[in-house]
Amino acid sequence: KAKLLSDYQAPDFTIDQIELTIELDAENTKVTSTLRVQRQGKHDRPLILDGEQLQLQSLHIDGQAVPQQQYHQTDSTLTISDIGDELTVDIVVTINPAANTSLEGLYLSDGAFCTQCEAEGFRKITYYLDRPDVLARFTTKIIGDVEQFPFMLSNGNQIAKQQLADGRTAVTWQDPFPKPCYLFALVAGDFDLLEDSFTTMSGRDVCLQLFVDKGNLDRADYAMESLKNSMAWDEKVYGLEYDLDIYMVVAVDFFNMGAMENKGLNVFNSKYVLANPSSATDQDFNGIESVIGHEYFHNWTGNRVTCRDWFQLSLKEGLTVFRDQCFSEDMTGSAVNRIDDVAIIRSHQFAEDAGPMAHPIRPQSVIEMNNFYTVTVYNKGAEVIRMMHTLLGADGFRRGMDLYFERHDGQAVTCDDFVAAMEDANSFDLSHFKTWYQQAGTPEVTVTDHYDADSQTYTLEFSQQTPATADQADKKATHVPLRLGLYDSDGAALPLNTDSPLTDGNVYSLITDTDTLVFNGVASHPTPALLKGFSAPIKLSYDYSDEQLLTLSQHCDDGFTRWDAMQTLLARYIWGIADGVINEVPTQVIAGLVAISQNQHIDDALKARLLQLPTVNGLLNQREQIDIHALLDALETIRQQVAPALHQTCTSLYSELQQSQYSLDAASIAKRSLSASCLSWIAEANGQQADQLCQSLYDSSDNMTEQLNALTIANRFDLPCRSSLMDQFEQRWQDDGLVMDKWLNLQGCWNSEQCFDNLKTVEAKPFFKLTNPNRARSLIAGFAAMNYRYFHAEDGSGYQWLSQKIQNLNSINPQIAARLINPLTQWRKFTAPQSIQMKACLEQIYQLKDLSKDLHEIVGKSLEY
């Protein structure tokens, strides 16, 4: 059943024009399509169209009804034989959007029609060549009741609107740009509309429209601002201009993912559009900025140049994530963006690379494409693009981008084409670098050093190795760019004089299994920084002393390195305690944290991160077989040992930080983030004090960020005020699903013996709906991915709870089921009895009749690995 990259074949036929007429009806929508089809090359194979869950009503070729013996239907194809080289195919099908809970194809989201076609959803709308290397011009006529659906939208420009004799209205849209069908979109509904405009660098006026649910206009401004910032940023950094006269964004409540870059008509999960200070946190605002940017940047990296086949997904996703990360960095101008991006790689991508679904950023074998919208394809893909940027420099990278568009605008291409443009524009050999596209797994680089006082030389010895992954046993050395720095004992940066030249920004390329680098003129044994800015998505080990890590964390000129040093130091003692090797964190480590908390030269955002302990997920990826309860206990112990020392500074810092007024600028966001870090150390040290602080913060604050901080800490430490604050929050927001997601998430991760009974109560709430992905994810992932203590409960009840939800979701929404099952698939990480209990749940799910293709692939791989 798996499809292989190596089996790719160019299409037998292409379609260069499609006219669609869609007559809206909740249960019986009629879709009429006229396709202009051309045979590609000389062959006599039949035309095989993709189609699923369609009722075929009629089929004509060049105006003639096609006789029964000339076509053949299966549940996923329509094959038409004995046809000419150029033909017009007319197809009429009916579909049932109301019954579509998978949220793929055409479906209803709270009464509004909308579509999601990527990757292979268009085949649920009509029969078609549903593959990204078939590019057609689309004309779309939508017919419906204008009272019920004042807005009927599709890609491109509206070219006609007529009232039909039967009272219905027909609106026709035409998209001048040829596109693959995964970029098709239709939306029909009643919305509030926010309008604005943007003048492009060449002086064209673009109309910007944001459609939101009625009554939500007061939450749309930030998304609109972000859109205009994105448009300006792409012009400034890449010289890329928007190409239609209208750009529409629609926010819907039922959506599987973040958003979708349909040409001229983005469809968004309302979570990534709707925000104002009283209902959304700083993190929510950041999410909006980055997803709005992401979808906008796809217009060039994804739409104008698209993917030849779905194995190439990272061509557009890795590149577009890289672009949205750079955009956010430029908007906030802060080092912590990078830290937050790296935290995702280390906590989630490393786990994927070490687990049963391991795949290269360009997968070689796929059963269900929806399973490959992964943190590997997206985020590791972005790291791979970033490494090219590091190696080529900003200007070189830009030259490569220019050449990429010059060569491939309007085409469907591969990752090789992208790399070739980078190489050719810079005369730079990336052939070895391309192992990143072929190999799964996290490379491990080990560094040892040697200082020679007589010759004043300092030598680094590197070796690299990538462990076998579920999909591949043998690994080759890859091309690892390491951004280096050397520091003296005061943390001052030393000049780097090496025997072999480093590229701009002191980047050294490790290409072979082992290598040596010598620095000259080094006056004393330095402290090295070996992966500044996280210049490669690898695990790096070097045997730092505690003192060196403290020096780096206090003084290094690279924010990521400072954070990384502190995380490394803390992880060292967490594991020491978990292993029973030590009982106590050394006083100098605690003193280091205190010094950081008191250091007035560290900006607030970085300080907040420096004061955070490593996450459980991050720690899980540092070892093979883990006794989860021993690890959780060790984290508890270290918190208790550190908290008294931080208590006083955190208390005074906290009260200072409370003085400031709410605003959404970077400095204010940083203050709120640091005050949350402080509050959690206070809670660890003194529950009673924290109880009062949380209560009064919740009562006095006018913004969701602070209120949620109060609630989060009350929940995490199970403070006395918890239940009344949770009730107040519920009373206030129960009719607002997006806000209740925060509450559901907290209920999911409530670290309490009552959590199982509580889950039952919460699931019965009217605002909780398994059919809504945001609701389902908030509660289920809150429990299974964040409530370690009870998800891994000794009696296996946590696993069973998740397993039950997965079984329910299997038939409702396979994509969401396949995502939420992830914590169970990690069973090999854990020691018995957890591993055995988790595996048993997977086996039970595997036996389900009607198991979706999505779950079949993931559960199958996790059992056979």
Ligand code: ARG
């Ligand atoms: N292309 C979209 C984005 O990155 C995501 C689409 C996800 N679709 C899916 N079936 N998983 O913005």
Ligand code: ZN
């Ligand atoms: Zn994307």
